[in-house]
Amino acid sequence: MLALDRVGVRYGGVNALRDVSLELQPGSVLGLIGPNGAGKTTLVNATTGLAPLASGTVTLDGARLDGLPPHRIARAGIARTYQNIRLFGALDVRGNLAAGAFSRRERLADNEIATLLERAGIAHVAPTAQARSLPYGDQRRLEIARALAARPNVVMLDEPAAGMNPSETGRLVDTIRAIAASGVAMLLIEHDMTLVRAACDRVVVLNFGQVIARGTPAEIARDPVVVEAYLGTGAESPA
Numbered sequence: 001m002l003a004l005d006r007v008g009v010r011y012g013g014v015n016a017l018r019d020v021s022l023e024l025q026p027g028s029v030l031g032l033i034g035p036n037g038a039g040k041t042t043l044v045n046a047t048t049g050l051a052p053l054a055s056g057t058v059t060l061d062g063a064r065l066d067g068l069p070p071h072r073i074a075r076a077g078i079a080r081t082y083q084n085i086r087l088f089g090a091l092d093v094r095g096n097l098a099a100g101a102f103s104r105r106e107r108l109a110d111n112e113i114a115t116l117l118e119r120a121g122i123a124h125v126a127p128t129a130q131a132r133s134l135p136y137g138d139q140r141r142l143e144i145a146r147a148l149a150a151r152p153n154v155v156m157l158d159e160p161a162a163g164m165n166p167s168e169t170g171r172l173v174d175t176i177r178a179i180a181a182s183g184v185a186m187l188l189i190e191h192d193m194t195l196v197r198a199a200c201d202r203v204v205v206l207n208f209g210q211v212i213a214r215g216t217p218a219e220i221a222r223d224p225v226v227v228e229a230y231l232g233t234g235a236e237s238p239a
């Protein structure tokens with residue numbers, strides 16, 4: 001289990017995160033929602049060693065992760081994707097997956113490459129295809145495959161459906177649920193409430209760096225505090 005306990009992150013005078021506690025359980029998907037600038041990406045950065053903690057702790061099965069460099073945290077079994085795709089565009093699919101497996105310090109076998117592509121929902125993609133030549137939705141999924149290449153216990157997806165059309169987004173739900181079902185603890189940052197409702201077991205809502213609500217997707221959708229801070233003000237409808 002991954003646990004954040006009273007985590008605080010400061011950027012100058014900004015409390016990007018304040019007193020945030022949450023847990024990710026194997027086999028389960030936790031949704032993380034909130035308005036732009038609420039601190040969602042910062043939470044992933046704090047977990048993966050990219051944003052230093054001002055307070056609190058991050059532990060994986062009881063072992064402290066905060067303070068470790070990003071590569072050590074990756075080796076401990078935490079993988080992520082990025083809000084803006086960060087593939088090695090000039091490399092082929094195999095090269096990108098090998099980069100994801102780097103923390104394991106072993107070669108990536110051909111059959112494992114096939115399995116990773118299948119788990120990410122892009123079994124049709126050739127390992128020799130150049131990453132930047134892939135359609136956008138496939139690039140997003142290649143990022144997921146690269147995260148899985150590390151054989152992680154925890155996967156954090158930062159807006160994986162951004163730029164996808166509705167049918168691609170629908171298929172993404174199956175991919176996410178299948179990864180969780182394999183025993184991975186997952187965090188899903190997402191603005192699309194349809195996807196959140198379909199993919200997440202529980203949801204945490206951030207606003208100005210603080211948790212303002214937590215519960216099942218149905219509970220969150222009818223929470224007046226959430227509707228006021230987030231759902232009612234944007235394009236998303238809580239209905």
Ligand SMILES: Nc1ncnc2c1ncn2[C@@H]1O[C@H](COP(=O)(O)OP(=O)(O)OP(=O)(O)O)[C@@H](O)[C@H]1O
Nearest residue numbers: 011014016034035036037038039040041042043083
């Ligand atoms: N490297 C940084 N330096 C300074 N301030 C930062 C940095 N990263 C984030 N912030 C600030 O911290 C706050 C939280 O930002 P963060 O990107 O985590 O929000 P978010 O919820 O992921 O937003 P979005 O939905 O737009 O991605 C914002 O006020 C942001 O401006």
